Structure formats: structure tokens, C-alpha cells
Amino acid sequence: MARFSGKVALVTGSSNGIGRAAAILFALDGAKVTTTGRNAQRLEETRQEILKSGIPESHVLAVACDLGSEQGQDELINSTIKSFGRLDILVNNAGAAFTDSQGRTGLDQDVSDYDKVMHINMRSVITLTQKAKKYLIETKGEIVNVSSVAAGPQAHVDMMYYGMSKAALDNFTRCAAIDLIQHGVRVNSVSPGGVTTGFGEAMGLPVGGFDNLWHFMESRKECLPCGKIGQPEDIANIILFLADRKLSFYIIGQSIVADGGSTLVMGVQAHDMKTLMGM
Ligand code: NDP
Numbered sequence: 001m002a003r004f005s006g007k008v009a010l011v012t013g014s015s016n017g018i019g020r021a022a023a024i025l026f027a028l029d030g031a032k033v034t035t036t037g038r039n040a041q042r043l044e045e046t047r048q049e050i051l052k053s054g055i056p057e058s059h060v061l062a063v064a065c066d067l068g069s070e071q072g073q074d075e076l077i078n079s080t081i082k083s084f085g086r087l088d089i090l091v092n093n094a095g096a097a098f099t100d101s102q103g104r105t106g107l108d109q110d111v112s113d114y115d116k117v118m119h120i121n122m123r124s125v126i127t128l129t130q131k132a133k134k135y136l137i138e139t140k141g142e143i144v145n146v147s148s149v150a151a152g153p154q155a156h157v158d159m160m161y162y163g164m165s166k167a168a169l170d171n172f173t174r175c176a177a178i179d180l181i182q183h184g185v186r187v188n189s190v191s192p193g194g195v196t197t198g199f200g201e202a203m204g205l206p207v208g209g210f211d212n213l214w215h216f217m218e219s220r221k222e223c224l225p226c227g228k229i230g231q232p233e234d235i236a237n238i239i240l241f242l243a244d245r246k247l248s249f250y251i252i253g254q255s256i257v258a259d260g261g262s263t264l265v266m267g268v269q270a271h272d273m274k275t276l277m278g279m
Contacts, residue, residue: 002030003244007139008084010034010076012067012128013094015042017197018146021232022091022239024049029240031089032059034080040064067094067124077131087135089243092125093146097162097203103279106157114161121165122172129176133185140184142243145173146235147191147255149263158273166191170255177253188242188251193259195230200277209278213268216276222267226260234258 009026013019015037027033027050035046043062050060061083065072080087098113129143136143150156151166170189177187194217200210217223238256242248257263 002028003246004089004240005030007088008032008034008080008086009089009091009243010036010080010087010132011091011093012036012076013146014046015039016046016202017199018192018195018232018235018239019091019093020046020049021236022093024053025233025236025240026089026243027055027059028053032061032084034061034063034076034084036063036065036067036076037094038064038066067128068120070127073124073128073131076128077135081135086139087132088139088141090129090132090136090141090143091146091239091243092128092143093239094124095121095146095148095165097159097199099204099279105274105279106160109161114164117161117165118168121162122168125169125172133180136180136185137183141186142245143176143180143185143187144239144242145169145187145189145255146239147173147189149191149193149257149259151191154263154269156269158277158279173255174253181252186245186249186252188248188253189255190235190238190242191255191257191259192230192235193257193262194224195232195235197232206278212278213273213276216271217262217268220267222265223271224260224262224268225265228260230258230260 009031011019011023014023014035023033023035037043047060047062063076063079065075098116100109147169148166150163151170156163173189214229
């Protein structure tokens with residue numbers, strides 16, 4: 001029997017990148033899946049990818065909504081419960097970074113970008129988790145957050161507010177884990193390094209900006225010791241591991257770093273990342 005058979009997983013940010021890969025793997029491994037994002041067309045692409053593997057339509061729910069709005073979050077939770085009757089796994093994966101319209105970084109970046117990034121990467125995780133809590137307690141479920149190596153301890157000055165939002169998320173993971181384990185709900189996290197997704201373009205970098213940075217890193221062992229940038233499935237497999245209680249029950253409130261060794265060397269920090277990304 002598939003390992004998530006009978007379970008229901010809600011994966012935020014599954015209209016693209018890491019979330020899409022996780023939603024597909026959950027569905028292939030037997031779960032019923034709620035997919036979500038604002039972009040209805042890309043959400044449909046995720047649905048089609050899942051259906052093409054022979055998964056029945058009744059196993060996939062697509063909810064197009066803005067996760068930054070509480071109304072959107074209510075719709076997401078309520079439609080999941082209405083369609084599937086339960087919630088076993090919440091993956092808080094949706095996230096974003098914002099570039100300054102004038103190319104400013106570090107302390108010069110407009111503080112309105114701080115508000116925007118904290119809203120989607122942190123506040124919406126808190127409120128969605130609050131709304132999902134009672135259903136996850138009923139099923140003794142799992143939460144997996146998607147953080148980033150940008151949380152530190154190294155300084156990511158070019159994406160300072162983003163790094164701060166993920167550092168906050170890491171502390172949320174630890175506190176929520178202790179808060180919820182008394183109810184049988186586990187909370188953990190994965191911290192990816194560079195992964196090929198739509199993230200760079202979504203944050204307003206020129207097309208190919210992130211690819212440029214990734215190619216640069218791949219060719220330098222002081223930047224990326226494993227020599228190959230991550231793919232969404234590399235992170236999705238860790239999300240499934242952390243959602244699989246049989247395999248990971250003893251891990252509580254931790255974040256697994258998956259970055260090809262980049263944070264052990266952090267050589268890329270010594271280069272001009274801003275120019276490499278086309279900022
Ligand atoms: P993508 O841009 O490919 O995917 C981001 C997803 O988040 C999309 O499905 C997007 O949906 C969704 N999203 C963003 N804002 C909102 C919103 N306001 N409401 C609803 N959905 C939203 O990027 P990744 O797959 O790379 O990002 C996934 C996670 O991985 C993020 O938390 C990111 O911080 C983290 N991460 C990524 C790394 C990388 O190198 N790619 C490295 C480290 C961490 P839509 O556009 O349809 O709204």
C-alpha cells in the first residue's frame with residue numbers, strides 16, 4: 001500500500017517549484033492533495049501533472065487564492081475539509097522575496113519590502129497553521145515548513161529581509177513543535193540552498209538571473225561543493241520524509257539543511273551576488 005494512502009496533504013505554493021514537486025510526490029504516494037497558489041493556470045499545470053500519472057481526479061483539489069489574505073486561507077482550509085473530510089499534513093511552502101524598485105539592498109532597502117516579505121513568509125504561516133491546528137490535532141498530523149539557508153547564521157545582505165523572515169520561521173518551527181507535540185502533532189522544517197524554480201522571476205529578477213547565479217556556483221567548489229544545483233524533487237523528498245511518521249517520528253522542531261554543502265563553505269558570499277543575479 002502507498003505510504004500516504006488515506007491521508008490528506010495541503011501543500012501551499014504548489015502552483016510552481018518545490019511545492020509542485022511535493023504535491024506530485026504526495027499524490028503518487030497515495031495522499032489526497034490540496035494544491036494552491038494565486039496563478040490558476042500554473043495550478044492547473046500541477047493538477048494535470050498529477051492526473052497524467054493515473055491519479056483519480058477525486059484525489060486532487062486545486063484552490064486558487066492569495067495566501068496573504070485570511071479570507072483565502074479560510075477558503076483553503078474549508079474546501080479541503082469539505083472535499084476530503086480531514087487534514088493530516090500541512091506543508092507551509094509558499095514564500096517570496098521582493099527586490100527594491102531602485103535596486104537597493106541591505107539597510108537601504110525600503111522597509112515596505114520587509115512588511116511584504118514578513119507578511120507572506122511568516123504571518124501567513126502563523127495564521128494558516130492556527131486555522132489548520134484543530135484538524136491536525138484530530139488526525140495527529142504533521143507540519144513541514146520550508147525555510148532557507150538564507151536564515152543564517154551567515155549574513156545574506158543582498159536578501160536581508162528575506163533572510164530575516166526565514167530566521168523567524170525557524171524559531172516558529174521550534175516553538176510550534178513544542179506547542180503542538182503535546183497534542184501529537186509534529187512540526188519540522190527543511191532549509192534548502194539554491195534550487196532551480198520560479199523563485200528568481202517571482203521576486204522580480206531578470207529572466208535567467210538565478211540561473212546565472214546557479215551556473216556560477218556549480219563551477220566553483222568554494223560555492224557549491226557537490227557541483228550540481230538542487231532540483232525541486234531533492235527538497236520534495238525531504239518534505240515527504242518529514243511528513244512520514246514511520247520514518248521520522250523522533251525528529252521534532254528541527255530543520256534539515258539540503259544545500260549541496262554550500263553553507264559549509266559559503267564562498268559565494270565573497271562574490272558580487274547582486275551583479276550575478278542581475279539586480
Ligand atoms: P516558486 O516561485 O517556484 O514557488 C513559490 C510558490 O509560492 C508558488 O507556487 C507561488 O504561487 C506561491 N506563492 C507566493 N506568494 C503567494 C501568495 N501571496 N499567495 C499564494 N501563493 C503564493 O519558488 P520555490 O519553489 O523556490 O519556493 C518555495 C519555497 O522554497 C519558498 O518558501 C522559498 O522561500 C523556499 N526556498 C527556495 C529556494 C530556491 O533556491 N528556490 C532556496 C531556499 C528556500 P503563485 O505565484 O501562483 O501565487
